[in-house]
Amino acid sequence: MTLSVRISHxxxxxxxxxxxxxxxxxxxxxxxxxxxxxxxxxxxxxxxxPHSGCITSRGATFFDSDRRINLPTQKRQVxxxxxxxxxxxxxxxxxxxxFGRRARKIGENRADFDRIVSMxxxxxxxxxxxxxxxxxxxxxxxxxxxxxxAPEVLLLDEPLxxxxxxxxxxxxxxxxxxxxxxxxxxLYVSHSVSEVARLSNQVLVIDQGQQSVxxxxxxxxxxPHAAGRMGAEDLGAVLFAKVHAHHSDGVTELAxxxxxxxxxxxxxxxxxxxxxxxxxxxxxxxxxKPEQISALNVLSGTIVDISKDPDQSGKGVLVRVRCGDDLxxxxxxxxxxxxxxxxxxxxxxxxxxxVSVARGDVGQG
Amino acid sequence: MMADPFLSxxxxxxxxxxxxxxxxATLCSLPLAVWVAYLLARKDFFGxxxxxxxxxxxxxxxxxxxxYLLLLSFGRRSGVGQFLEQFGIExxxxxxGAALAAAVMAFPLIVRAIRLAIEAVDPKLEEAAxxxxxxxxxxFRTVTLPLIMPGVIAGSVLGFAKAMGEFGATITFVSNIxxxxxxxxxxxxxFLQVPGREGDVIKLVVLSILLAMGALMASEWLARRQVRxxxxx
Numbered sequence: 001m002t003l004s005v006r007i008s009h010x011x012x013x014x015x016x017x018x019x020x021x022x023x024x025x026x027x028x029x030x031x032x033x034x035x036x037x038x039x040x041x042x043x044x045x046x047x048x049x050p051h052s053g054c055i056t057s058r059g060a061t062f063f064d065s066d067r068r069i070n071l072p073t074q075k076r077q078v079x080x081x082x083x084x085x086x087x088x089x090x091x092x093x094x095x096x097x098x099f100g101r102r103a104r105k106i107g108e109n110r111a112d113f114d115r116i117v118s119m120x121x122x123x124x125x126x127x128x129x130x131x132x133x134x135x136x137x138x139x140x141x142x143x144x145x146x147x148x149x150a151p152e153v154l155l156l157d158e159p160l161x162x163x164x165x166x167x168x169x170x171x172x173x174x175x176x177x178x179x180x181x182x183x184x185x186x187l188y189v190s191h192s193v194s195e196v197a198r199l200s201n202q203v204l205v206i207d208q209g210q211q212s213v214x215x216x217x218x219x220x221x222x223x224p225h226a227a228g229r230m231g232a233e234d235l236g237a238v239l240f241a242k243v244h245a246h247h248s249d250g251v252t253e254l255a256x257x258x259x260x261x262x263x264x265x266x267x268x269x270x271x272x273x274x275x276x277x278x279x280x281x282x283x284x285x286x287x288x289k290p291e292q293i294s295a296l297n298v299l300s301g302t303i304v305d306i307s308k309d310p311d312q313s314g315k316g317v318l319v320r321v322r323c324g325d326d327l328x329x330x331x332x333x334x335x336x337x338x339x340x341x342x343x344x345x346x347x348x349x350x351x352x353x354x355v356s357v358a359r360g361d362v363g364q365g
Numbered sequence: 366m367m368a369d370p371f372l373s374x375x376x377x378x379x380x381x382x383x384x385x386x387x388x389x390a391t392l393c394s395l396p397l398a399v400w401v402a403y404l405l406a407r408k409d410f411f412g413x414x415x416x417x418x419x420x421x422x423x424x425x426x427x428x429x430x431x432x433y434l435l436l437l438s439f440g441r442r443s444g445v446g447q448f449l450e451q452f453g454i455e456x457x458x459x460x461x462g463a464a465l466a467a468a469v470m471a472f473p474l475i476v477r478a479i480r481l482a483i484e485a486v487d488p489k490l491e492e493a494a495x496x497x498x499x500x501x502x503x504x505f506r507t508v509t510l511p512l513i514m515p516g517v518i519a520g521s522v523l524g525f526a527k528a529m530g531e532f533g534a535t536i537t538f539v540s541n542i543x544x545x546x547x548x549x550x551x552x553x554x555x556f557l558q559v560p561g562r563e564g565d566v567i568k569l570v571v572l573s574i575l576l577a578m579g580a581l582m583a584s585e586w587l588a589r590r591q592v593r594x595x596x597x598x
Contacts, residue, residue: 045496046495047492047495047496072495073492073495073496074495074496074497074498074499074500077498078496079496079497080493080496082489082493084489086487086489086490086492086493088490088493088494088508089512090508090511090512099494099497099499099507100497100498102507103494103497103498103499103500103503103504103507104497104498145497146496146497149496149497149498
């Protein structure tokens, strides 16, 4: 069940070129506004006709410029969650959810319906009109509606962009479940670093229509070039770790490939996989193993490379440290770099304060 | 017919004919009006401005001119008239002709109301419906049509009222034959020409006002019920 997208299209301002294989799980399409992200998923949905290329899903050809194939939107089995929920105002939640089944003339599947309704927590909303829903609820219904239309591909266009921070935190866990349970290729368009870090398995970084980096989330987030697209403050590595223990003093201990991580207490089960985003500017570097220090996390590793700070001011540098199998990013000043005389290949200790990891930066693996 | 204490047989006929003519004119032009409104609101095609002009022409043309054009096109001597006569359909100087004249005059008003309603529907909703697997007709039936229903109702009432009041085109096209083509406005006009029939005139006037008010209130009620249904209360 792989989605393959290879398209190019000349726009007045730039040229869009994308070559992407999306397996099951979330492929985030990340980039600044106006980079052509939404155009890519619109092309998959048949809402945008690219100049040339080929789009196939599970053996079905959606679009092929050489063979002059362009399947109309309603014949492509895609579920689309728009930035604005686009619920049908004249139908209640239940009728909105069942719209796809009616349109595709597939009988109602009680089990599917119940599963998706409970996954998204919609039980209490079924009889309501879209007018009576909050922004977060509307977006959850929109996700359910797309899922219930029996899609082979799921497209999400900044589904959290229109929501405030509270609502985002409310929906993120549902999206994590969706990623882990839906067994579909999901294209997730976003310009939010934290959402991408939290949700994606694979990341495509796009800028001015050009595909600059494509790879697993851990690699892309530690990739110096991709890092340049994220902004100095948002920059950071994504680590995967297993919950080892919850301590009574409000700290959760996780086991990562690079060593033990102590984070603010989560409610994840022992043994569950978590992903942690560690901002580059929160990571300190030390030549010697620091002792009698308040920071709980001291990871030993090796310097992989040193590159210029993405904000181009010339005042900072970005140091990549390999700790076990994981890559960490640290953003330090040029002055510190020179003072410590850091070089590629040397051993180093990375230091991280527990409290600098925000609650929203830890999610299901 | 027995003498009616309230209205003369002639007047009664005029009232029933007007109702029949207006209802037929409205109902028959409604599907076409929805289609034309949809084309004008959502499609770009060659000759769109011409179609738009043709639809709206009866609104700005003197009704007598419209009536005369109808007579020229559908009269017994015209090609169309002769063709339709073979199937037993006659318009000139028949009540069906009054319905045709009323329909032509009401059409621009109905199209206008529905077109505005369609333009108010966000095409993004139709796009969303297509991503859920809805074909064009399915999407129209299940999304667009329910959302424009208040506009369709408003347009129909407006058209019905216009048809009830239509005079110039009707009298030119089908004349003013009592018991055949004499609608309420034609009857009022005819009674005004004869001394001593002011009583009949007043009665018809009052009846016209009542019918018009009734239609307006019915449309308000329908539109409100529609909106309430949409908000799920």
